[in-house]
Amino acid sequence: MNISLLLTVTFVVFLVLGVPVAISIGLAAVLALASANMPMSYLVQTAYTAVDEFTIIAVPMFILAGTLMEKGGLTARLIGFSRAIVGPAPGGLATVTIVACTFFAAISGSGPATTAAIGSIMIPAMVKEGYGKGFGSAISSSAGGIGVVIPPSIPMIIYGITSETSISGLFIAGVVPGLMLSGALFLTSAIISRRRGYRARSAEPRSLRLVGRAAWEAKWALFAPVLILGGIYSGIFTVTEASVVAVFYALFIGIFVYREINVTGYLDSMTYAVRITGTVMLVLVTGRIVGRILSVFQVPQAVSAYLIETVSDPTMLILLILVMLVFIGMWMETLTQIIILTPLLLPVVTNVGLDPIQFGIVFVIACEIGYSTPPLGVNLFVASEIGNTTVEQVSKASIPFLAAEIFVMGLVAFIPELSMWLPRLLGFAT
Amino acid sequence: MRRILAGRTPEEWIGAIAMTVVLALLGFQVVARFGFSRSFSWLEEVSRFAFVWAVYFGFVIAAEKDRHIRISLHIEALPRRPRLILFTLADTVWLVFNAVVIWHGYWFTMSMFEFPYISQTTGINLVWVQMIVPLGFLLMSVRIVQVMIRRWQGEEEHVDHRKGD
Amino acid sequence: ADYTIRLSHGDNENNPTHKGAVKFEELAEKYSDGRIDVQIFPNNQLGSEQEVAQALRTGSIEAEVLYTGNLVPLAPSVGVMMLPYAFTSNDEAHAAMDALKDPLNERLPKEAGVRILGYFEKGFRVLTNSKREVKTLDDLQGLKIRVSKNNIAIETFKSWGLDPIPMAWAEVFPALQQGVIDGQENPYTTSISSKFYEVQKYITEIHYLIWSGPIIISERFYQGLPADLQEALDRAGEEAAVYEREVSATETDKAMKELVKLGMVLSGAPTDEEKWQSAAKALWPSFSDDIGGKEWVDKASGIMEKAIKGGSE
Numbered sequence: 001m002n003i004s005l006l007l008t009v010t011f012v013v014f015l016v017l018g019v020p021v022a023i024s025i026g027l028a029a030v031l032a033l034a035s036a037n038m039p040m041s042y043l044v045q046t047a048y049t050a051v052d053e054f055t056i057i058a059v060p061m062f063i064l065a066g067t068l069m070e071k072g073g074l075t076a077r078l079i080g081f082s083r084a085i086v087g088p089a090p091g092g093l094a095t096v097t098i099v100a101c102t103f104f105a106a107i108s109g110s111g112p113a114t115t116a117a118i119g120s121i122m123i124p125a126m127v128k129e130g131y132g133k134g135f136g137s138a139i140s141s142s143a144g145g146i147g148v149v150i151p152p153s154i155p156m157i158i159y160g161i162t163s164e165t166s167i168s169g170l171f172i173a174g175v176v177p178g179l180m181l182s183g184a185l186f187l188t189s190a191i192i193s194r195r196r197g198y199r200a201r202s203a204e205p206r207s208l209r210l211v212g213r214a215a216w217e218a219k220w221a222l223f224a225p226v227l228i229l230g231g232i233y234s235g236i237f238t239v240t241e242a243s244v245v246a247v248f249y250a251l252f253i254g255i256f257v258y259r260e261i262n263v264t265g266y267l268d269s270m271t272y273a274v275r276i277t278g279t280v281m282l283v284l285v286t287g288r289i290v291g292r293i294l295s296v297f298q299v300p301q302a303v304s305a306y307l308i309e310t311v312s313d314p315t316m317l318i319l320l321i322l323v324m325l326v327f328i329g330m331w332m333e334t335l336t337q338i339i340i341l342t343p344l345l346l347p348v349v350t351n352v353g354l355d356p357i358q359f360g361i362v363f364v365i366a367c368e369i370g371y372s373t374p375p376l377g378v379n380l381f382v383a384s385e386i387g388n389t390t391v392e393q394v395s396k397a398s399i400p401f402l403a404a405e406i407f408v409m410g411l412v413a414f415i416p417e418l419s420m421w422l423p424r425l426l427g428f429a430t
Numbered sequence: 431m432r433r434i435l436a437g438r439t440p441e442e443w444i445g446a447i448a449m450t451v452v453l454a455l456l457g458f459q460v461v462a463r464f465g466f467s468r469s470f471s472w473l474e475e476v477s478r479f480a481f482v483w484a485v486y487f488g489f490v491i492a493a494e495k496d497r498h499i500r501i502s503l504h505i506e507a508l509p510r511r512p513r514l515i516l517f518t519l520a521d522t523v524w525l526v527f528n529a530v531v532i533w534h535g536y537w538f539t540m541s542m543f544e545f546p547y548i549s550q551t552t553g554i555n556l557v558w559v560q561m562i563v564p565l566g567f568l569l570m571s572v573r574i575v576q577v578m579i580r581r582w583q584g585e586e587e588h589v590d591h592r593k594g595d
Numbered sequence: 596a597d598y599t600i601r602l603s604h605g606d607n608e609n610n611p612t613h614k615g616a617v618k619f620e621e622l623a624e625k626y627s628d629g630r631i632d633v634q635i636f637p638n639n640q641l642g643s644e645q646e647v648a649q650a651l652r653t654g655s656i657e658a659e660v661l662y663t664g665n666l667v668p669l670a671p672s673v674g675v676m677m678l679p680y681a682f683t684s685n686d687e688a689h690a691a692m693d694a695l696k697d698p699l700n701e702r703l704p705k706e707a708g709v710r711i712l713g714y715f716e717k718g719f720r721v722l723t724n725s726k727r728e729v730k731t732l733d734d735l736q737g738l739k740i741r742v743s744k745n746n747i748a749i750e751t752f753k754s755w756g757l758d759p760i761p762m763a764w765a766e767v768f769p770a771l772q773q774g775v776i777d778g779q780e781n782p783y784t785t786s787i788s789s790k791f792y793e794v795q796k797y798i799t800e801i802h803y804l805i806w807s808g809p810i811i812i813s814e815r816f817y818q819g820l821p822a823d824l825q826e827a828l829d830r831a832g833e834e835a836a837v838y839e840r841e842v843s844a845t846e847t848d849k850a851m852k853e854l855v856k857l858g859m860v861l862s863g864a865p866t867d868e869e870k871w872q873s874a875a876k877a878l879w880p881s882f883s884d885d886i887g888g889k890e891w892v893d894k895a896s897g898i899m900e901k902a903i904k905g906g907s908e
């Protein structure tokens with residue numbers, strides 16, 4: 001039996017039976033290993049190494065920092081400030097979420113970490129203000145993905161290494177498309193919010209005095225990004241360490257300034273962060289195994305070889321590659337996808353005139369979208385956990401945002417200037 | 431003091447402590463490197479080991495709370511009895527998967543005593559870290575069985591508390 | 596084909612490692628009259644180097660090219676290849692590698708369930724940094740240098756008066772860019788392939804260690820082969836290594852010229868190299884226990900010394 005068919009059928013059957021997503025993936029992997037005549041010890045080994053990754057530590061740490069900022073009273077003040085800026089505009093907190101994610105993206109290189117950091121503050125706030133749980137989680141999941149399009153970005157580093165493309169060039173090329181994604185999400189959320197009547201219930205009209213007072217109230221919260229960004233760009237710590245510094249900062253302010261955190265509060269936040277990490281990582285573990293098995297059977301290679309042979313029109317080819325990237329992004333873990341597909345697709349796309357940097361940005365946007373598409377969408381999992389809602393609901397609410405992001409991806413793929421203008425201007429590309 | 435100790439399962443304690451170790455070690459690393467220009471080669475590896483244990487206990491915590499992600503809207507819509515039967519079936523499938531991991535994990539662990547993998551910065555045999563794989567899946571299985579029982583006893587009327595938009 | 600070998604390595608297609616692997620594929624298939632099929636998986640698609648090495652033992656994957664330092668945790672004996680300044684030129688290194696193949700193959704199957712077919716290299720590791728030209732041991736002091744997570748590399752840098760930082764590979768580039776660390780050490784070609792020239796300025800040939808990487812095969816798989824195929828693989832491995840070393844030399848030359856063009860300052864070897872050597876060589880006895888015991892280290896260094904002398908005659 002064809003291996004991809006076997007994997008898909010097994011996976012879907014168990015999923016429908018109500019078996020957890022991670023286990024359905026894992027069982028498909030077990031069957032595939034057996035049919036490939038590979039020992040099950042590969043499963044055991046990968047179950048360890050998929051977790052044993054230093055850079056993933058940033059995920060629970062940013063979740064923890066977010067939770068502590070909420071418990072410690074920083075969030076309430078940050079929301080007060082956001083509310084003062086946005087005033088009674090419809091969808092105001094959704095806008096704040098998008099802006100915050102965009103800003104935080106300049107600190108974080110990871111999509112799930114961005115979703116965790118902003119989502120754990122903004123989703124409860126949105127729910128409190130009467131926004132739908134699904135909507136609040138969906139906007140955080142989608143906007144969190146911007147974390148990998150705006151520099152720094154872990155997927156860009158991996159792409160740069162695999163494709164031998166300038167990483168600094170990629171970083172700079174991501175700025176404009178990243179801001180476009182924020183803009184597209186903002187427009188989408190504004191339309192939805194207006195239709196559903198999401199708005200701050202008791203917001204006072206905007207005034208400079210109010211904004212100033214709220215900013216002063218929120219000064220400790222507003223200093224957090226300054227500390228983290230400043231620390232990273234001045235070379236005091238790495239991105240992973242920055243997540244730890246964020247936790248210590250939140251603890252310090254929560255304990256000594258606002259005096260709203262005690263031992264119980266700390267332990268509650270910690271177990272919460274550990275549980276969410278456990279929920280998300282179990283899917284990553286079995287997903288990693290399936291990714292490896294697909295590589296062994298050279299499935300991605302076969303798919304793209306087929307594409308290249310059958311399509312000759314450049315526009316059609318690029319469109320098909322976009323569809324393929326989004327489709328594979330639904331099922332596969334980001335880094336695996338980049339490592340496997342880059343060497344295969346890069347010669348094809350440069351042949352039809354794309355710059356490797358431009359394709360890198362397109363690819364990273366596809367990964368960004370993949371974070372928020374089921375069945376394997378890490379942001380989706382993080383956001384639905386924080387939002388205390390189901391993956392189905394968040395997925396449904398994500399559809400308009402995903403459509404907007406796919407539109408931006410298409411623009412970046414067909415208009416080179418969007419990604420290439422800035423790196424050319426600064427001399428990182430020719 | 432009693433309030434702090436009460437109401438937490440052992441896996442929550444271990445998970446929280448392991449993650450606190452990660453936090454403390456990495457915080458120490460930043461201070462040592464930036465403040466005192468010192469660097470400790472074992473720090474990165476030890477914090478990763480503690481992290482792996484924390485995550486595996488996270489698996490167990492999520493199992494005990496029945497919070498591992500599943501697609502179950504269509505099952506929730508069923509009447510009580512068929513719903514319970516389906517969930518039991520699904521969880522049995524889960525236990526079968528865990529059994530595969532535990533069985534092969536046990537033999538893999540044993541083989542690591544014979545063929546050690548020596549951590550370069552701490553000198554320990556990594557078997558002591560990697561054995562969390564069969565151990566974690568075993569503990570998870572215990573919690574899954576408990577949840578199955580709870581469900582039939584009706585204590586866990588599986589109303590998905592996450593539902594509702 | 597009767598047998599399939601899945602061969603994993605961590606580099607991309609432009610690397611000498613990959614070109615050597617392709618040569619191995621060609622030769623193994625030729626010498627086995629097509630009874631063996633080799634499939635190459637670049638870029639760590641099947642798992643990290645250490646992960647795959649462990650998978651070789653259980654037979655999940657059949658073969659791999661990996662950095663010696665990543666094999667040491669499983670097969671301590673191979674650590675003799677990493678003794679600082681055991682050899683100081685490519686020719687010396689090649690002689691030592693070839694002479695050690697058989698003695699190592701008496702030990703590795705027992706230690707890690709793998710065996711060596713041939714030994715690749717990518718040139719000596721050189722020090723890059725963004726701060727200043729390092730010409731003497733004094734210039735090195737105070738720099739924050741990332742090393743790979745290997746005890747010998749860590750201790751060697753300590754003997755030079757530094758606290759080296761064993762940072763995860765994925766974090767190295769951004770850390771160099773943002774100045775969390777000042778430098779790193781890898782072969783010349785890595786500065787090209789990982790774009791370090793964008794964030795580094797100075798290169799010193801510290802020459803203490805060559806990037807050596809054996810092509811290893813699962814002992815369980817190897818023992819399941821008929822004798823003629825075992826021979827075919829041994830021959831293919833050795834000849835692929837000869838080819839790979841030539842490619843590596845060419846690539847290293849090319850990389851050095853390229854790096855100068857890209858604005859890096861190549862300082863050659865330190866002017867006080869004897870100081871570096873004597874500090875690092877003084878550590879040899881302290882490594883013995885971690886790399887197979889004193890008896891083995893004495894034997895292996897004897898073999899290397901003899902091979903190196905023989906090579907220069």
Ligand code: NA
Nearest residue numbers: 105147150152
């Ligand atoms: Na970012």
Ligand code: NA
Nearest residue numbers: 330370373376
């Ligand atoms: Na996805």
